[in-house]
Amino acid sequence: MSKDDSIIKIARCPVCYMKEIDEFLTYDEKDELYYCRKCCFEGTAQDTKRIFDSYLRNKYPKMG
Numbered sequence: 216m217s218k219d220d221s222i223i224k225i226a227r228c229p230v231c232y233m234k235e236i237d238e239f240l241t242y243d244e245k246d247e248l249y250y251c252r253k254c255c256f257e258g259t260a261q262d263t264k265r266i267f268d269s270y271l272r273n274k275y276p277k278m279g
């Protein structure tokens with residue numbers, strides 16, 4: 216179950232998330248890249264996770 220949660224989190228666009236927009240990414244299996252149709256974000260699952268992590272760390276510096 217927790218594995219599914221992380222996939223949902225990764226599938227959310229971090230750039231739109233920062234603007235408080237809930238936009239899901241499109242995954243291209245061939246390129247192994249995630250794309251956002253709302254903004255011009257594209258990146259791997261690791262890129263997406265890293266942006267999320269640094270954003271959450273800045274927003275909640277006392278957590279973790």
Ligand SMILES: [Zn+2]
Binds near residue numbers: 228231251
């Ligand atoms: Zn986006």
